[in-house]
Amino acid sequence: MSIASTAQFICFAALSITLVVGALGVVLLPNIVYSAFLLGGVFLSVAGLYLLLNASFVAAAQVLVYVGAVNVLILFAIMLVNKKENLAAIPGLALRRVLSGAVCAGLFALLLRVDLTTSWALPGPEPLGDEATLRIGEHLFSDYLLPFELASVLLLMSMIGAIVLARRDVLVSDVITGEPVDQGLIEKERIPLLLDRSALESSLLEKTP
């Protein structure tokens, strides 16, 4: 084996082990913060696998979107609501675990079967390397235009929805119930912290008998 292919194999093995162990940790660890950090590790090792496949643009996009945005938001949400409390005991927990484990094992078996029965084209097509960025752009604006535009419309809708939910206070009536809403969160005119001393004293003088 040449140096390059040995290095590639070692990288592949390390990334795959990190991926599998990390993914198991995300599901099995009781501490949700550890799970969230491990999820970041899993995303990073997936990006590493993309790099091994010569898909550097996809790898960088994976890091940017999944590690930099999705995972950070998950962590953000966990840390903002992180309350130390014991979860209430759920009745029939053992049965639920067995059932969900069985469903996962079934899915895994299905994937294994697909993997083993498909006749893969080996070796695969020649990787494009740096030209891939151009090719992805061409595809997005020609034959994948409709899904691309639909995804952007979906994002726009969710953005407008988020604004409406977050700024419900500026609307006169509630979007859902139709009742007039409390305007308490609107920015008010600032109440001066340092009161006008003469006015204060005169009002105090009036009160004293």
Next chain:
Amino acid sequence: MVPALADLTPLISAAVTPGVVSPGLDLESSFSAALEGFGFTPAAAHLLWLPLPMLLVLVAAVVGVLVTVWLERKISAAVQQRIGPEYAGALGVLQPIADGLKLLVKEDVIPAKADGLLFTLGPILVVVPVILSWLVVPFGQHLLISNVGVGIFLWISLSSIQPIGLLMSGYSSNNKYSLLGGLRAAAQSISYEIPLALAVLAIVMMSNSLSTVDIVDQQNGAGILSWNIWRQPVGFLIFWICALAECERLPFDLPEAEEELVAGYQTEYAGMKFALFYLGSYINLVLSALLVSVLYLGGWGFPVPVEWLASALGLSPDAPLVQVITGSVGIVMTVLKAYALVFIAILLRWTTPRVRIDQLLDLGWKFLLPIALVNLLVTAGLKLAFPAFFGG
């Protein structure tokens, strides 16, 4: 600007076409050729070559930090009419080394109620992506670790890993100030990443490539006149503001605002772990300055193209001496531009007050983001209207 550039159009287009740009120094091929002369296989020569530029850049990054720390101390002293460090070496140049040694021999405290594993991992996650990003910083046509095709995009995505390290250290310190600092850092980093990426996108649109080498090549047709700052003045300002915000430098250093949060996510850290944060923030500052110079100030380009000077002196641009001089001038120009920007950053830090958190988020989302979008749109329009100037 446009009439002045009009005479230079053939020059710009000539420089953009491949083959006209001189190949420049290629140290790797010379090194490999020398080793193969000693009987090494090409693969072994490549393997021996690989760690050299990485080590060199690592050392350059750390030395850059030492210089920046010294500059920060001296310039802040000058701003406040003090003398600054004086006794450690001439003009106090050894002061950063003394600082580093102090941090090195300090006790490495992990608070009793902290989460030891995450507490240790946090600073590492902050520093590693920053150092990795030096991969794409070019100091010359071939003077960079790797001319990866995704270039500048790699830097954007790597810099988005950093907030995870900050959140990790903030959370694991088990301290409310640390947690608040970590959350602020993540919020700030996410908000300013978007206008930053949009400003970079406008540059990428003009140079038709994500690679940092191509971006510099596209700017160096007519020396200082063809630098991107003239074509992207708004983008330059957006990028610089966002880069300062990403580095958590003073107008935007809310995650570690002393009056509010003790020291933010760094509160519980001491010794080498604290030094890693310190190192990371300064490496990031130098890196941002280098990238501003690459994206907007012509990178390694001299204000007058070295090829013109060589041909004016009657020398071939491919002559070995000219090649060596071009390479050295390239490194000097890149570092000079970067340190001029670091000087501005330090001056800003010691002269401007800190913004409030709501002002920070307002500036990012309500001002920089729309401006960056408009800038992108205008660049696209100009590229269609004047393909000769905006890289058609």
